[in-house]
Amino acid sequence: MNYLVDLNIIFDYYNNERRELFAESVSTLDMLWNENNTNLYISSSSLDKLEFTKAQELKREFGYASKIILKNFIKEILSKFKIAKTPSYLDLDYEDIEDSQIIASAKAIDAKVITRDIKMLEKYPNETIHPSQITNHQSQTTNIDFANLQKQYFMYQSELELEMDKVLNNASYIMGDAVTELEKNLEEFTGAKYAITCSNGTDALLLAMMALDIKPGDEVITTPFTFIATAETIAFLGATPVFVDIDEKTYNIDPSKIEAAITPKTKAIIPVSLYGQPADMDALEQLKIKHPKLKIIIDGAQSFGSIYKGKTDSNLGDISTTSFFPAKPLGCFGDGGAVFTNNEELANKIKSLRLHGQSKRYHHKYIGMGGRLDTLQAAVLNVKLKHYPKDLALRQEVAQKYTKALGSEVSTSPKNTILPTVANNCTSAWAQYSVRVKNRDEVQAKLKEAGIPTAVHYPMPLHLQECFLYLGYKKGNFPISEIVADEIMSLPMNPYVKDEEIEYIAREF
Numbered sequence: 001m002n003y004l005v006d007l008n009i010i011f012d013y014y015n016n017e018r019r020e021l022f023a024e025s026v027s028t029l030d031m032l033w034n035e036n037n038t039n040l041y042i043s044s045s046s047l048d049k050l051e052f053t054k055a056q057e058l059k060r061e062f063g064y065a066s067k068i069i070l071k072n073f074i075k076e077i078l079s080k081f082k083i084a085k086t087p088s089y090l091d092l093d094y095e096d097i098e099d100s101q102i103i104a105s106a107k108a109i110d111a112k113v114i115t116r117d118i119k120m121l122e123k124y125p126n127e128t129i130h131p132s133q134i135t136n137h138q139s140q141t142t143n144i145d146f147a148n149l150q151k152q153y154f155m156y157q158s159e160l161e162l163e164m165d166k167v168l169n170n171a172s173y174i175m176g177d178a179v180t181e182l183e184k185n186l187e188e189f190t191g192a193k194y195a196i197t198c199s200n201g202t203d204a205l206l207l208a209m210m211a212l213d214i215k216p217g218d219e220v221i222t223t224p225f226t227f228i229a230t231a232e233t234i235a236f237l238g239a240t241p242v243f244v245d246i247d248e249k250t251y252n253i254d255p256s257k258i259e260a261a262i263t264p265k266t267k268a269i270i271p272v273s274l275y276g277q278p279a280d281m282d283a284l285e286q287l288k289i290k291h292p293k294l295k296i297i298i299d300g301a302q303s304f305g306s307i308y309k310g311k312t313d314s315n316l317g318d319i320s321t322t323s324f325f326p327a328k329p330l331g332c333f334g335d336g337g338a339v340f341t342n343n344e345e346l347a348n349k350i351k352s353l354r355l356h357g358q359s360k361r362y363h364h365k366y367i368g369m370g371g372r373l374d375t376l377q378a379a380v381l382n383v384k385l386k387h388y389p390k391d392l393a394l395r396q397e398v399a400q401k402y403t404k405a406l407g408s409e410v411s412t413s414p415k416n417t418i419l420p421t422v423a424n425n426c427t428s429a430w431a432q433y434s435v436r437v438k439n440r441d442e443v444q445a446k447l448k449e450a451g452i453p454t455a456v457h458y459p460m461p462l463h464l465q466e467c468f469l470y471l472g473y474k475k476g477n478f479p480i481s482e483i484v485a486d487e488i489m490s491l492p493m494n495p496y497v498k499d500e501e502i503e504y505i506a507r508e509f
């Protein structure tokens with residue numbers, strides 16, 4: 001929830017005489033500062049007046065306005081409130097220019113203006129709220145957020161706005177500087193020699209397979225317990241997805257079952273780092289020793305930043321891919337993805353493939369695709385990547401707290417809940433915190449009633465999907481994937497899930 005706070009409320013809070021007279025302004029701000037999902041703004045159009053009014057107040061009190069006191073006051077305000085800028089689509093009211101600027105700033109950030117100004121409250125009833133109304137308003141909106149994307153935006157808003165404005169102002173929308181910079185930053189972060197950004201995680205998989213010449217007649221082994229994109233892209237290239245069941249603990253492909261699925265047509269294996277945890281890469285590398293022509297493409301759409309034996313999973317396999325879909329651990333503000341490899345030849349081919357297979361302008365060596373990442377998304381990712389280690393650590397903390405809280409709750413309950421397991425040699429990026437419950441519908445309904453959102457990733461394994469019926473699989477072919485699909489349920493997961501929320505979720509479970 002966003003609120004833009006009018007100056008009268010701010011001065012009620014910071015002026016000793018007014019604090020007593022307008023106690024509801026004080027209690028409202030104190031309450032909102034403690035709310036997890038509440039963001040407080042001041043309009044950029046009010047900053048001048050903020051300084052002027054404070055100077056007047058100081059002059060009245062001390063006979064002069066100390067520059068140091070003034071500066072510290074403004075600094076204090078800016079540490080508590082974000083600045084909401086006046087948008088260019090402002091609907092200016094010439095009778096009251098300042099009020100119309102404040103309302104426009106609030107609309108731009110989807111906020112209500114908290115004010116005691118009667119004229120403003122009457123003129124803009126839908127855009128304003130009196131502090132006395134806030135308690136009610138809040139109590140209706142205490143639901144826990146699943147991915148909390150708004151908070152992620154709020155945390156780094158000014159840095160994000162700056163970088164996005166740069167792109168908009170110099171109009172370098174396609175393959176601008178931010179893209180080159182991001183690729184360099186991604187290489188540094190992941191340790192992979194080459195990072196090639198692209199339009200999304202699905203196209204990243206396509207580019208990886210196209211670079212390896214996967215074509216009709218080829219077979220590619222993967223897991224049936226994943227998002228459709230993993231197998232859809234194999235089929236899209238005319239190759240055949242061959243499914244292998246998952247490990248019961250990690251939900252990743254079970255390497256011990258792969259050998260039986262390998263045929264002379266097998267070109268590649270796509271392990272998926274489901275929910276953020278890399279697959280058993282040692283076992284897969286062992287298979288490669290026995291079958292040296294096999295390539296490994298890691299679908300790391302959910303696991304950016306996860307570590308397997310000291311290396312990120314973008315730095316493993318022949319090629320690794322990821323997605324920057326907004327709800328992914330590192331998400332942009334639309335679609336985005338990347339392909340990683342340590343092989344220069346593959347990297348050059350992938351770069352060409354994402355630009356319609358071109359070798360130089362209007363000269364096309366391969367059949368490729370329009371698979372570039374927008375400069376605007378790259379600008380967003382450059383900012384978010386800088387803060388990502390902190391976000392990853394917070395996700396890790398949230399997961400540990402869930403396990404602790406749920407562990408103690410479920411041991412005393414008869415619900416038979418299975419908590420996530422992360423293998424000893426790796427870390428998870430915790431794209432999801434997913435538990436297994438036998439009575440999923442019932443638990444989901446109960447949690448929903450308590451304001452706790454849940455999701456199911458994924459309710460139907462791919463071998464049973466209508467689009468893959470032609471492959472000839474049947475129910476019972478992959479029993480572990482089928483059981484897990486029936487029981488799995490993801491709880492709210494993002495860096496900002498509060499301790500009280502985790503405890504509440506564990507209690508309501």
Ligand SMILES: Cc1ncc(COP(=O)(O)O)c(C=O)c1O
Pocket residue numbers: 200201202203226227229230272299301302323324325335336337
């Ligand atoms: C395992 C997996 N692979 C691929 C993708 C596709 O990524 P995108 O949505 O960016 O195309 C996703 C996205 O949800 C995913 O979870």
